[in-house]
Amino acid sequence: MDTLSVEHLLGIKYLNENDINLIFKTADHFKEVINRPIKKVPSLRDITIANLFFENSTRTKLSFELAEKRLSADVINFSAGQSSVKKGETLIDTVNNILAMKVDIVVMRHGNVGAGVFLSNHVNAKIINAGDGTHEHPTQALLDSYSIREKLGSVKGKKIVIIGDILHSRVALSNIFALQLQGAQVKVCGPTTLIPKYITSLGVEVETNLKKALEWCDVANVLRVQNERMDIKYFPSTREYTQLFGINKEILDNLGKKIVIMHPGPINRGVEITSDVADSDQSIILNQVENGVAVRMAVIYLLAQQIKR
Amino acid sequence: MDTLSVEHLLGIKYLNENDINLIFKTADHFKEVINRPIKKVPSLRDITIANLFFENSTRTKLSFELAEKRLSADVINFSAGQSSVKKGETLIDTVNNILAMKVDIVVMRHGNVGAGVFLSNHVNAKIINAGDGTHEHPTQALLDSYSIREKLGSVKGKKIVIIGDILHSRVALSNIFALQLQGAQVKVCGPTTLIPKYITSLGVEVETNLKKALEWCDVANVLRVQNERMDIKYFPSTREYTQLFGINKEILDNLGKKIVIMHPGPINRGVEITSDVADSDQSIILNQVENGVAVRMAVIYLLAQQIKR
Amino acid sequence: MDTLSVEHLLGIKYLNENDINLIFKTADHFKEVINRPIKKVPSLRDITIANLFFENSTRTKLSFELAEKRLSADVINFSAGQSSVKKGETLIDTVNNILAMKVDIVVMRHGNVGAGVFLSNHVNAKIINAGDGTHEHPTQALLDSYSIREKLGSVKGKKIVIIGDILHSRVALSNIFALQLQGAQVKVCGPTTLIPKYITSLGVEVETNLKKALEWCDVANVLRVQNERMDIKYFPSTREYTQLFGINKEILDNLGKKIVIMHPGPINRGVEITSDVADSDQSIILNQVENGVAVRMAVIYLLAQQIKR
Structure with a gap:
């Protein structure tokens, strides 16, 4: 059987093209499963997965939980608020304690860049990075590419522009790696x-003019404006941001072609994107969410195949 | 097969008498189920339910969760504290995101009046209102009526007085609608x-004298004193409230008949009700809690029957 | 079939030696189960367990949850933060409400000494004490003894020193009771x-010199330094504590024999114990965690056998 070239999912930069194809092929199967009346498979009844979220998250945590349950894995949730982290325990000790209870896979979101890589070197379990600081968010990039492939037939040769706060975005970085690996062209705006x-230096062009960026692209992946970053250091105000980089229906209609609109959520309606754009037939935002469960099922399933039973 | 006249459970005011009879007949069955050694049925193995609680709740959330698990549904819990709500996402976007992950039924508690109705107009899922602001709390009213029916044989023709803070109580309003629909007489005190x-204007008489109210009724449904409301605007002090509207054993014993005592919980012992009353054989307070699981199983089960599979 | 002499697990002081032997024999079986590929048994499919944690806890809560799930029990989690406790409800009312929803076993951690005993006198469910104030933490003491037995063949006749803050430690007290019951000698340091x-007065000698204590013992059970207690009232500073009572490799290597190192976690590395000691082959710290799940499965299983079905 086909297997991933990696032992963990720490970042897109550790994957090759075959890995992505294998994940997508597997996700195709699981997408069919979650659209059946009974949306479950008994595949991972012998696997225990711990979700360790040291940062808050709604959709990512829920998406992973659902993916795990639909694979029939045993699921344990651990969030930092309830934890011994506050008592001064190290990350490795916290995780080793959880693993001593016979956990096979750890899904971790952590504020520090490289937390997943560090952990994978010190503990005996499969690690899936669910976001490490401003670094990578590999399952988001996989579900984004999967959604482009679903909408446009393939990722290869497509032109994608990522719009917004690239500096602080793990979504942007993981997307750039994933898209380039599959032969897409990427710009940021x-x-x-x-x-x-x-x-x-990553081979990504910068385009500061939104109109030009949209005219060039097949797909616009619009990042969320992080209000807490809207200060004099980065940008004077949300309002000014919207004027220069916000996408509305008029801008789209004037392009003379129908581009695909993506957003990792949560949306600030009226800030980076207007409601009529978010809810239009060009938007695949909710498809991204749906595909997230299938893609995460695929990643978990493929890593679990490497565990000796 | 019999079916509800509504597509959601948004409030008692949208139900008719047949709906209530159907819910109660179904709850009778589930009450028998949860008193078996194995308290589960496999009915909803193909249904995923999200519990969205934007306000804290112990007993209602627990009761719904148990009801869902005993029906073998897949359950996802979401509370506002961990959520994207703080990041400025709209309610509809939050829920649509959850639904894109293939959720069939949403049980929602929300601080705003009409939040459930609003949601039902904008998303593609069954909505069950688990309390919306000071408006309705339909499953509480259903379990209250179910408990009266269990204790007294029927609701029809019975005299029920609801005692306490009617102004801010969703329990009171839903109870009034449910009781009148079944042909009971209702007073508030x-x-x-x-x-x-x-x-x-709802056909409910006001009786400000507790003794007279109790002499009139078959059942007294005692609401919790919300300490945070005991200020000069509404009532000078908890102590004064207890003197005028608190129920103790002496008052009950002087009635010359045995009325039924109900309370939606949590109880402030010694404030609106004394311990000897709460724990007496006239009290059906814990029966209400037990029946809550059966009634919620019935509501969920009946709505799930309307979902195409 | 063998059965426990008690109806609840409220503290080690209520157990006899047969009880401990029965728990350990049962835990041996479950330890074998959780090392199988499919780590579950269907034994308690008809049992519902509520975890009531009025104080935060990571490992204990997780360990109980896993134990319950691996026994196929239905599990309900309740933590004080989300609860009606804040609304002034009494502990008995909170628990009775939960029990009215057909819960069979309550696992409770509470800040008050004797909370479990109190509860067991007032509600109709099996109670397992998961820590009550500074009093007892019986499952921790059981897993500690079980781990000693596993490492050294038996507990009888062994010399165990418990090191650290004995005054505030429920782990210390429960360990003393458990070790003495099994014929071990116990000192504190x-x-x-x-x-x-x-x-x-419990028959425990005090040894204030760490070196002498270690020379005497077969096993050192090192308690966590509770930083919040390091003030002038109890001890001037963490640094001074480490100098006098911290265990490092050099101290161990100079003993001329290999003692066993235990720690209930979470560890403050470099404070009460250095990393090379915690991670050495003399340490059974992670074995304790692993055994915790098996021992808790045994306790829950044995109490559940007493429930009429």
Whole structure:
């Protein structure tokens, strides 16, 4: 049987193209499963998964939980608020304690860049990175590519622009890696203060003019405006951001072609995107959410196949 | 097969008498189920239910969760504290995101009047209102009526007085609708500042004298004193409330008949009701809690029958 | 079939030696189960267990939850933060409400000494004490003894020193009762301000010199330094504590024999114990965690056998 080239899912940068194809092929199967009346398979009845979320998250945590339950895995939830982290325990000790209770896979969101990689070197379990600081968010990038492939037939050769706060976005970085691996062209668009200087070294062009960026692309992946970042250091106000980088129906209708609109959520309606755009037939935002469960089932399933039983 | 006249359970005011009879007949069956050694039925193995609680709740949330698990549904819990609500996402977006993960039924508690109705107009899922602001709390009213029917044989023709803070109580309003629909007579009793003026327009008499109210009734449904409301605006002090509207054993024993005592909980012992009353054989308070699981199983089961599979 | 002499697990002091032997024999079986590929048994499909944690806990709560799930029980979680406790409800009312929903076993952690005993006198359910104030933590003591038995063949005749803050430790007290019941010798070692005067009346010797304590013992059970207790009242500073009572590799290597190192967690690495000690082959810290699940499965299973079905 086909298997992933990696032992953990720590970031897209550790994957090759075959891995992505295998994940997508497996996700195709699970997408069919979750659209059946009984949306479950008994595949992982012998696997225990711990969800360790050291940062808050709604959709990612819920999506992973559902993916795990639909695979019939045993699920344990652990959030930092209830934890021994406050008592001064190290991350490795916290996780080793959980693993001593016979946990096979750890899904972890953590505020520190590289937390997943660090953990994978020190504990005996499969690690899935559900977001590490401003670094990577690999399952989000996989579900984004999967949704483009579903909508446009393939990712190869497509032109994708990522719009917004690239500097602080793990979604942007993981998407760039995933899209390039599959042969897409990627540009980023946003305020220069929110675009990191190293981005061009990744082979990504910067386009600060929204209109030009949209005219160029097949797909616009619109990032959420993080209000807490809207200050003098990065950008004067949300209102000014909307004027320069907000997408509305008029802008889209004037393009003379129908581009695909994506958003990782949660949406600030009227800020980075208007309601008529978010709810239009060009938007695949809710498909992204639906595909997230199937893609996460695939990742978990494939890593679980490597566990000796 | 019999079916409800409604597509959601948004409030008692949308139900007819047949609906209530159907819910009670179904609850009779489930009450028998939850008193078996194995308290589960496999009925809803193909249904996923999300519990969305934007306000805290112990007994209602627990009761719904148990009802869902005993029907073998897949259950997802979501509370506002962990959520994207804080990031400025709209209620509809939050719920649509959850639904995109293939959720069939949403049980929602929300601080705003009409939140369930609003939601039912915008999303594609069955909505069960688990309390919306000061408006309705339909499953509480159903379990209250079910408990009266169990204790007294029927609700029809019975005299029920609801005692306490009617103004801010969703329990009171839903109870009034449910009791009248089944042919009971309803009075309310409490401080005039805590009784809304519109109440008489619902065909409900106001009785400000506790003794007279109790002499009249077959059943007294005693509401919890919400300490945070005991200020000069509504009522000077808890102590004064207890003197005028608190129920103790002496008052009950002087009635010359045995009335039934109900309370939706949590009880403030010694405030609206003394311990010897709460724990007496006239009290059906814990029966209400037990029946809550059976009635919620019935509501969920009946709505799930309308979902195409 | 063998049965426990008690109806609840409220503290080690209510058990006899047969009870402990029965729990350990049962835990042996479950330890084998949780090391199988499918780590579950269907034994308690007809049992509902409520975890009531009025104090935070990571490992104990997780360990109980896993134990319950691996026995196929229905599990309900209730933590004080979400609860009616804040609304002024009494503990008995809170628990009776939960029990009215057909709960068979309550696992409770509570800040008050004797909360479990109190509860067991007033409600109709099996109670398992998961820690009551500074009093007892019986399942921790059972898993500690079980781990010693596993490592050294038996507990009888062994010399165990418990090191640290004995005064505030429910782990210490439950361990003393359990070890003595099985015929071990127990000493305590720590700052005199953190050793209660009554300890000698339990037949426990006090040794304030760490080196002498370690030379005497077969097993050192090292308690966590509770930083919040390190003040002038009990001990001047963490640093001074480490100098006098901290265990490092050098101290161990100079003993001329290999003692067993235990710790209930979470560890403050570099404070009460250095990393090379915690991670050495003398340490059975993670075995304790693993055994915790098996021992808790045994306790729950044995109490459940007493429930009429």
